[in-house]
Amino acid sequence: MGIGGLSDRELVARCRSGDDEAWGVFVDRFSRYVYAILARGFELNNADAEDVFQDVFSRSFDQLDRLRDDDAVRAWLAQITRRLAIDRIRAGGRDVPVEELPEQVESDFFDRLDEAMDVRxxxxxxxxxxxxxxxxxxxxxxxxxxxxxxxxxxxxxxxxxxxxxxxxxxxxxxxxxxxxxxxxx
Amino acid sequence: MATKDERQIAKLLRELPSPPGHWVERAKTIPSVERQLDQVLPLLESEAKGRKVQTAELERAIEAAGLEPEADLIEALVDRIEREAGSR
Incomplete structure (x- = not known):
């Protein structure tokens, strides 16, 4: 089995140990997920989505040691992505009641994305x-x-x-x- | 997850389009960029306490670490300095 066949838990452990190849697989595995949250969930424009996308992976790389349950990496990434997307929207002053945004995006969207990730x-x-x-x-x-x-x-x-x-x-x-x-x- | 037919599966496949390739490639370089930043930051912090760091200073620190002052690296350095300042 190649490194791409590792479970999320195994992959996170390899990333944490400083394995650059594992990090590449991590990015490949979750890039669509993060992108979907930013572009379809929060409807960020392309420039904002690109910045936040990089920021999400940068933060997750820095904070991998703080992840308590390696099997829950997908939910953890979703949380980081959501938080950074909301920060970006607030910073941009988008004319949307921001306190409603998390609930609005969460309704069914993340469930559907999780199913899509399983299919993927x-x-x-x-x-x-x-x-x-x-x-x-x-x-x-x-x-x-x-x-x-x-x-x-x-x-x-x-x-x-x-x-x-x-x-x-x-x-x-x-x-x-x-x-x-x-x-x- | 409930059993799905082919039509539902096809629909779910469309839910996850690929981000632009260069976004993904750049995210993959994060570990190596972080290692470079770890080399540069100690050289910079000693001379840049409490004030906004100028691009020329960043370039000098990068060069002092034996690295090329490329735009991506400078940008990553600025981001890291801002992030660390924000978390203090």
Whole structure:
């Protein structure tokens, strides 16, 4: 198993010990999550989102020693991200009643993101060919034609491949959910 | 999490778009930048107590630590000084 297959707990321990490669995996694993909170949850503009994104990873790197439960790193990151996003909104004087912001963003949004992260985790565990085609189609919004061109696949086979890979992903997700303790990460 | 069909899974995949690549690459450099800052800060603090530090001073301290005074490093240094001042 490569370093990318480490559980959150194992990954945090490696980061804490000063392993730069583990830190790279940490950033890869949680960058979409942090970005989604900033861009979709708090609707920060691009420049603010970029600053806060860097700040979130910088703070989390500095404060890893203070994380009490390494399995709860995702929730901990969400907390840091939320706090820094609210600070940024306050500093910018955005015309929104800021005391309402945390509740507003929390309603269902974080639950949905957690589910999305679980799906993403299962996707990362899939074979490269499925991972790539699903990511291109659903996340990058590429057309069948572009996917076919870039992956050198006949256009007529793309839809059926996506469909097969989605079925596999569902099966993988169900298997992960049935493991003791839920998903392995 | 309740069992999901393929349509719900596809929808959840769309919930997590990738941030711009350069954001991610920059975040990955945090450990090495922090190590560089650890080298530079002791050289700076002795001459910059209680006053706003000028860019030229930052550049001198970075060079004194044997590093290149690149814009990203200067920016990270300013951020770190502000953060530490804020936490005092």
């Amino acid at each position: 985790g299962s996707l990362e565990d899939m074979p490269e060919n499925c991972r790539e085609i699903l990511d291109r189609f659903f996340v990058q919004d590429q057309t069948y034609a572009k996917i076919g061109e870039e992956l050198d696949l006949p256009g007529g086979t793309i839809a059926s491949r996506i469909s097969r890979c989605l079925v596999k992903l569902r099966e993988q997700l169900e298997a992960a959910e049935n493991e003791p303790g839920g998903r392995g990460r």
